[in-house]
Amino acid sequence: MSCELKPLAYQVSTPVTSSKSDDNVEIEPLSGNPFFHILMLRSHVGSPYQLVIPAKFMRMLPYKTVPVILLRGSRSWVTSYHGNHPTHRRFDTKWRLFVADNKLKVGDICVFELMECEDTLIKFKVQVLRGDFPSALLDKQVGSRNNPVVIDDD
Secondary structure: OOOOOOOOOOOOOOOOOOOOOOOOOOOOOOOOOOEEEEEOOHHHHOOOOOEEOOHHHHOOOOOOEEEEEEEEOOEEEEEEEEOOOOOOOEEOOOHHHHHHHOOOOOOOEEEEEEEEEOOOOEEEEEEEEOOOOOHHHHOOOOOOOOOOOOOOOO
């Protein structure tokens, strides 16, 4: 099984965990490739560091274990996709390196855009949407289900 996607040229590097993060990575528009998003929960960003691929999306991926490259900004991380389980398919625990280097927290959202999908390699471009509420609104009691807060950068 192989996805019909245009391969992108990225250089794979082994990331080094440090206190310096890629906080300046800008959010980019999606390119039109298939994608999914996951709201980070405790099991994603802490032990057991288990990230299960959504059922609707896993049908696009190979039914076997394949190396995965996660791309964010100018960096890349290598993990594995375990696609041979009948009910759930997931990344292995090397996913924790991406979590640590990007300082992911409960409440953050990761958008995984499928950039390349072959029987021998899968590449995802990952965008991180921080779950932090804007500090300008923290002290205000505004917004509700029927009257949501809208943030406009104009």
